[in-house]
Amino acid sequence: AQKVTQAQTEISVVEKEDVTLDCVYETRDTTYYLFWYKQPPSGELVFLIRRNSFDEQNEISGRYSWNFQKSTSSFNFTITASQVVDSAVYFCALNMNRDDKIIFGKGTRLHILP
Amino acid sequence: DAGVIQSPRHEVTEMGQEVTLRCKPISGHDYLFWYRQTMMRGLELLIYFNNNVPIDDSGMPEDRFSAKMPNASFSTLKIQPSEPRDSAVYFCASSPGTSGRRDEQFFGPGTRLTVL
Numbered sequence: 001a002q003k004v005t006q007a008q009t010e011i012s013v014v015e016k017e018d019v020t021l022d023c024v025y026e027t028r029d030t031t032y033y034l035f036w037y038k039q040p041p042s043g044e045l046v047f048l049i050r051r052n053s054f055d056e057q058n059e060i061s062g063r064y065s066w067n068f069q070k071s072t073s074s075f076n077f078t079i080t081a082s083q084v085v086d087s088a089v090y091f092c093a094l095n096m097n098r099d100d101k102i103i104f105g106k107g108t109r110l111h112i113l114p
Numbered sequence: 115d116a117g118v119i120q121s122p123r124h125e126v127t128e129m130g131q132e133v134t135l136r137c138k139p140i141s142g143h144d145y146l147f148w149y150r151q152t153m154m155r156g157l158e159l160l161i162y163f164n165n166n167v168p169i170d171d172s173g174m175p176e177d178r179f180s181a182k183m184p185n186a187s188f189s190t191l192k193i194q195p196s197e198p199r200d201s202a203v204y205f206c207a208s209s210p211g212t213s214g215r216r217d218e219q220f221f222g223p224g225t226r227l228t229v230l
Contacts, residue, residue, distance in 0.1 A: 102219075
């Protein structure tokens with residue numbers, strides 16, 4: 001079965017703290033794609049990153065970084081020096097190469113407190 | 115550039131009424147997706163189209179739901195008759211054609227549907 005688990009339902013941190021959002025996935029496929037999306041209070045989902053299963057290099061984009069570990073089936077997302085504008089719901093998602101569906105996790109609601 | 119456009123943004127209707135949600139994808143995108151978001155079930159893929167053809171509708175909850183894409187710039191999601199449990203935010207998304215299901219998807223602002 002294919003599944004995406006975001007165990008953290010809600011997280012609150014004080015501005016400027018670092019925060020890591022966890023994502024664990026399940027799939028028997030060897031080729032798959034992982035995504036992170038952000039849903040700010042305005043409601044529209046915004047794409048953040050895509051990673052294929054053959055690329056385990058970690059990625060950094062400004063204050064955002066992603067840690068992909070196939071050994072633990074995890075694709076975690078870290079925000080360093082968090083800002084109030086980072087407050088949003090963050091979704092991890094999985095697509096299998098042989099399947100048409102994109103499976104989203106339930107999301108993690110992140111509150112950055114001023 | 116205009117993003118994905120959805121209308122209406124909010125819809126309140128009474129149980130039993132027909133509801134039609136509309137979506138205009140980004141020009142040039144070959145794939146169009148309809149999602150439903152609820153607190154209980156999260157974000158669910160309902161159906162998606164490639165070049166105006168429905169490819170997978172296994173996520174459509176029941177026969178009361180139907181979707182069409184008469185041309186590359188317009189799609190509708192219809193619920194007839196509507197029920198209170200259909201209350202949710204419905205998102206439309208589109209993506210380019212190279213490998214649509216694994217490309218970045220561009221989401222519309224969503225339609226918040228309330229069925230009384």
